[in-house]
Amino acid sequence: MTDTDQTAPALVDVTLRVNGVEHTRTVEPRRLLSDFLRHDLRLTGTHVGCEHGVCGACTVLVDGDPMRSCLMFAVSAQEHELTTVEGLGTQEAMGPVQQAFVECHGLQCGFCTPGFVTTISAFIEENPDPTLEEAREAISGNLCRCTGYQNICKAVVRAAEIRRERSTSSTEAGERA
Amino acid sequence: MSRLSQRPDDAVVGRALRHESADLHVTGRALYTDDLHPRTKDVLHAWPVQAPHAHALVTDLRVAPALEVPGVVRVLTAQDVPGTNDGGIKGDEPLFPSEVCFHGQAVCWVLGETAEAARRGALAVEVDYDALPSTLTLAEAIAAESFQGAQPTVQRGDAPSALERAAHVFHGETEMAGQEHFYLETNAALARVEDDGRVFVESSTQHPTETQEIVAHVLGLQSHEVTVQCLRMGGGFGGKEMQPHAYAAVAALGARLTGRPVRLRLNRTHDLTMTGKRHGFHARWRVGFDDEGHLLALEATLTSDGGWSLDLSEPVLARALCHVDNAYWIPDVRLTGRVARTHKTSQTAFRGFGGPQGMLVIEDVLGRCAPLLGIEPHELRRRNFYVDGQTTPYGQVITQADRVRRAWDQVATDGDLDRRRAEVAEFNSTHEHARRAIAVTPVKFGISFNLTAFNQAGALVHVYKDGSVLVTHGGTEMGQGLHTKMLQVAATTLGVPLQLVRLAPTRTDKVPNTSATAASSGADLNGGAVKDACEQILDRLAQVAGERLQVPAAAVRVVDGVVVAEGTDETLSWAELVHTAYFARTQLFAAGYYRTEGLHWDSSVMQGSPFKYFAHGVAATEVEVDAFTGAHRTLRVDIVHDVGDSLSPLVDVGQIEGGFVQGAGWLTLEDLRWDTGDGAGRGRLATASASTYKLPSIADLPEVLNVTLLSRAHEEGAVYGSKAVGEPPLMLALSVREALRQACAAFGASGTSVDLPSPATPEAVFWALQEARTGARAQGHVDPGAGPTPALPDPDAPERRPESEVAVDDLAGA
Ligand code: FES
Ligand code: FES
Numbered sequence: 001m002t003d004t005d006q007t008a009p010a011l012v013d014v015t016l017r018v019n020g021v022e023h024t025r026t027v028e029p030r031r032l033l034s035d036f037l038r039h040d041l042r043l044t045g046t047h048v049g050c051e052h053g054v055c056g057a058c059t060v061l062v063d064g065d066p067m068r069s070c071l072m073f074a075v076s077a078q079e080h081e082l083t084t085v086e087g088l089g090t091q092e093a094m095g096p097v098q099q100a101f102v103e104c105h106g107l108q109c110g111f112c113t114p115g116f117v118t119t120i121s122a123f124i125e126e127n128p129d130p131t132l133e134e135a136r137e138a139i140s141g142n143l144c145r146c147t148g149y150q151n152i153c154k155a156v157v158r159a160a161e162i163r164r165e166r167s168t169s170s171t172e173a174g175e176r177a
Numbered sequence: 178m179s180r181l182s183q184r185p186d187d188a189v190v191g192r193a194l195r196h197e198s199a200d201l202h203v204t205g206r207a208l209y210t211d212d213l214h215p216r217t218k219d220v221l222h223a224w225p226v227q228a229p230h231a232h233a234l235v236t237d238l239r240v241a242p243a244l245e246v247p248g249v250v251r252v253l254t255a256q257d258v259p260g261t262n263d264g265g266i267k268g269d270e271p272l273f274p275s276e277v278c279f280h281g282q283a284v285c286w287v288l289g290e291t292a293e294a295a296r297r298g299a300l301a302v303e304v305d306y307d308a309l310p311s312t313l314t315l316a317e318a319i320a321a322e323s324f325q326g327a328q329p330t331v332q333r334g335d336a337p338s339a340l341e342r343a344a345h346v347f348h349g350e351t352e353m354a355g356q357e358h359f360y361l362e363t364n365a366a367l368a369r370v371e372d373d374g375r376v377f378v379e380s381s382t383q384h385p386t387e388t389q390e391i392v393a394h395v396l397g398l399q400s401h402e403v404t405v406q407c408l409r410m411g412g413g414f415g416g417k418e419m420q421p422h423a424y425a426a427v428a429a430l431g432a433r434l435t436g437r438p439v440r441l442r443l444n445r446t447h448d449l450t451m452t453g454k455r456h457g458f459h460a461r462w463r464v465g466f467d468d469e470g471h472l473l474a475l476e477a478t479l480t481s482d483g484g485w486s487l488d489l490s491e492p493v494l495a496r497a498l499c500h501v502d503n504a505y506w507i508p509d510v511r512l513t514g515r516v517a518r519t520h521k522t523s524q525t526a527f528r529g530f531g532g533p534q535g536m537l538v539i540e541d542v543l544g545r546c547a548p549l550l551g552i553e554p555h556e557l558r559r560r561n562f563y564v565d566g567q568t569t570p571y572g573q574v575i576t577q578a579d580r581v582r583r584a585w586d587q588v589a590t591d592g593d594l595d596r597r598r599a600e601v602a603e604f605n606s607t608h609e610h611a612r613r614a615i616a617v618t619p620v621k622f623g624i625s626f627n628l629t630a631f632n633q634a635g636a637l638v639h640v641y642k643d644g645s646v647l648v649t650h651g652g653t654e655m656g657q658g659l660h661t662k663m664l665q666v667a668a669t670t671l672g673v674p675l676q677l678v679r680l681a682p683t684r685t686d687k688v689p690n691t692s693a694t695a696a697s698s699g700a701d702l703n704g705g706a707v708k709d710a711c712e713q714i715l716d717r718l719a720q721v722a723g724e725r726l727q728v729p730a731a732a733v734r735v736v737d738g739v740v741v742a743e744g745t746d747e748t749l750s751w752a753e754l755v756h757t758a759y760f761a762r763t764q765l766f767a768a769g770y771y772r773t774e775g776l777h778w779d780s781s782v783m784q785g786s787p788f789k790y791f792a793h794g795v796a797a798t799e800v801e802v803d804a805f806t807g808a809h810r811t812l813r814v815d816i817v818h819d820v821g822d823s824l825s826p827l828v829d830v831g832q833i834e835g836g837f838v839q840g841a842g843w844l845t846l847e848d849l850r851w852d853t854g855d856g857a858g859r860g861r862l863a864t865a866s867a868s869t870y871k872l873p874s875i876a877d878l879p880e881v882l883n884v885t886l887l888s889r890a891h892e893e894g895a896v897y898g899s900k901a902v903g904e905p906p907l908m909l910a911l912s913v914r915e916a917l918r919q920a921c922a923a924f925g926a927s928g929t930s931v932d933l934p935s936p937a938t939p940e941a942v943f944w945a946l947q948e949a950r951t952g953a954r955a956q957g958h959v960d961p962g963a964g965p966t967p968a969l970p971d972p973d974a975p976e977r978r979p980e981s982e983v984a985v986d987d988l989a990g991a
Contacts, residue, residue: 053868094200109411
């Protein structure tokens with residue numbers, strides 16, 4: 001950053017809806033969404049890897065679309081529905097992508113994982129039955145320094161499968177009801 | 178089978194288990210060091226003032242303007258250091274320097290109520306510099322004879338005379354670039370002061386004990402007043418073996434001076450511009466072969482780019498010299514190493530620790546000489562493999578040579594190499610503007626720290642009254658799956674289900690005096706210690722069980738949580754046994770200890786048996802190169818790798834895949850650039866962000882990547898018959914580089930020798946294939962004849978006598 005302006009700008013109130021809950025915090029107007037989530041809301045599942053829009057670790061869903069929270073100001077995320085990795089499931093009730101990552105050993109250090117989980121969750125919503133080729137394409141914008149991507153790729157396909165299984169069983173359950 | 182390596186039936190080790198914290202990671206609940214400060218009250222944030230010169234004296238430093246900035250609380254400078262103003266272990270890394278030695282070096286740190294306030298404060302600090310001339314590149318350093326540290330030589334026989342007798346003699350130079358770790362989590366620390374002035378530091382460190390020591394010496398405290406904890410790391414790769422210490426020390430200093438918790442997290446630009454990287458190397462060599470292509474002699478001088486201070490450069494160099502032989506028998510050898518001092522970040526440990534650089538030299542030599550000898554590169558490599566009973570140039574006996582051969586043959590069969598080579602030839606003869614090639618390279622990598630003393634570890638195992646087990650050990654988790662393996666070891670040794678065992682974070686007040694989690698040795702060393710602790714507890718429990726079941730203690734077994742005794746049908750549950758044992762006043766916790774037996778090493782003569790064993794692997798890689806752009810694709814990779822009897826196959830295969838990809842990144846994509854011009858930006862890291870430093874993404878991955886674990890690979894010398902896996906697979910990626918070389922050569926006449934820069938970026942490949950195509954010969958190509966003597970060590974260079982060896986010498990002398 002190159003600004004040499006030493007006076008801190010006036011603070012503003014920012015209200016965000018994250019994982020279905022509304023939060024208001026008073027922050028600098030240029031507070032990044034990633035910092036707002038991590039520091040102000042303590043949602044530290046969103047990780048910051050490059051601060052540059054390249055690695056994808058900070059990806060969150062904005063109205064269901066994957067966005068890099070390090071490239072977005074918190075103020076501009078107002079009026080949108082935000083979902084972070086914490087909103088995609090819990091240890092007891094995992095989302096399909098989360099479960100697939102566990103099953104497929106799709107992580108090593110885990111630092112890139114939340115960004116993959118959010119990215120892939122959005123992807124399988126749109127592509128419920130992706131080919132391996134489409135799976136590769138879907139994650140080509142996220143970096144992982146540990147795994148060599150093989151298992152992440154498998155996890156994409158497996159996640160879609162789990163999602164389909166779940167929706168069939170819930171439809172069946174619905175029909176029985 | 179040794180007691181250490183023997184595995185019970187139905188062991189928990191060997192199962193393909195998920196990562197122990199996978200549930201936490203996928204739900205965003207796993208905490209890293211920098212996730213703690215939002216959960217901590219009254220935290221101050223630290224920000225560095227970075228020097229804009231590669232080399233300069235700090236003539237004045239005015240902090241007053243920073244203190245005017247709202248939210249700035251304090252500026253830390255050299256005057257504030259109560260202990261030693263040094264962030265390393267060699268006394269050559271001032272924490273607050275008066276002489277700037279690289280562009281971006283921190284001269285002081287600002288503490289603010291927010292990171293933003295600290296950043297503004299850092300901009301306000303006024304520093305006057307007196308710029309000095311700088312040395313940046315290896316070539317400049319070699320020309321200026323700017324070296325640091327010892328200049329060791331590994332020697333056997335008489336290489337110069339052997340070269341005279343050799344039928345074919347060549348000489349050349351090899352250069353390779355370094356590599357940025359780019360662990361996804363940057364360096365971070367959070368320090369706080371306890372009631373009596375003790376310091377507690379959370380640090381993303383591979384070496385908590387050394388972080389503790391550095392924090393203590395900077396603060397002028399004793400080690401027992403400092404506790405360091407590492408929850409986990411978002412990647413380390415060696416980059417957090419020494420680099421975290423200084424940052425932990427700054428945070429701790431800030432905490433001591435302000436009484437408030439201090440968070441120091443490097444942002445990505447800080448991390449790239451301030452922390453050390455893999456060493457780039459230069460080598461000058463000459464080599465002799467007989468008529469059949471057998472290596473007869475090699476003389477080489479390797480010069481590494483150490484950057485501004487030594488940190489781990491000497492041990493990295495030692496490992497490089499110990500890996501120039503790779504899997505090949507070279508009767509007469511002289512290998513000399515030097516560390517250049519340049520005005521760059523202090524280059525440091527990185528997965529392989531010099532091994533990859535050493536191996537690259539010999540693979541480069543073989544790859545360049547094969548066409549000149551008229552022998553296929555894979556044939557030349559195979560012909561030179563070690564056989565059992567031969568020794569390495571540093572004197573270690575080879576005992577598992579068959580493993581390289583078996584892996585080599587299996588790769589050839591599984592990869593269908595004969596058929597595919599024919600297809601490649603067919604492809605090349607029918608495509609004017611593209612070439613394909615398949616290369617096969619072996620890996621033989623020594624396991625153990627070169628310095629014998631570091632091959633020890635501790636563990637603390639508690640069994641609570643309800644039967645649950647808590648394990649603490651000295652190793653740190655950075656994604657390599659160490660904790661998963663340690664859980665498996667504990668469950669196997671105690672004979673209890675995995676769910677009964679938990680792991681606690683690594684901290685220095687639980688297990689003291691630990692070695693770095695490095696040298697791939699984490700599972701070997703800590704696994705030995707965990708096993709030892711569990712065995713002590715089990716022995717005590719067996720006494721109690723023996724009494725209860727009325728059998729001798731030796732007849733008692735615990736299998737999957739059920740206590741059984743030979744000769745009786747009576748059983749007991751684990752929980753019952755533990756419950757009884759507690760009331761019978763039995764100690765249910767134990768400290769375990771392990772040290773690797775049979776190692777010895779003398780750094781002053783570079784001879785000994787420093788490694789417990791070697792890890793082996795072979796990779797066959799097929800690439801395609803485009804003539805117009807030099808763009809290349811990796812079409813298929815087949816790997817057979819030796820992990821002993823795997824402790825955890827999913828983890829191990831993951832390490833192999835990840836290591837290979839990281840190695841391929843180093844060799845073909847990742848391109849560190851510094852501003853080497855004479856302008857104002859001289860010394861600036863030009864690739865200081867993820868957008869200018871290209872990391873492998875999935876698009877750069879091989880289209881087919883087959884990984885197989887070598888069978889019949891039991892290792893006598895390690896815990897439950899396993900082998901270390903962290904580093905060795907990285908060097909399998911040398912097959913990518915060799916395949917690219919062969920593909921470039923295929924554009925030229927047969928017998929074309931290609932000098933391929935490293936990294937072999939598309940640009941580098943383009944120029945290499947252009948040269949092959951036109952038959953042009955550039956300077957620095959391999960030439961026949963002995964050529965100039967690779968530099969001999971400077972007799973005035975300091976002798977290498979590591980503290981660890983001196984201490985034990987004294988013992989022996991006493
Ligand atoms: S941190 Fe946002 S893309 Fe890397
Ligand atoms: S698992 Fe470490 S960066 Fe992906």
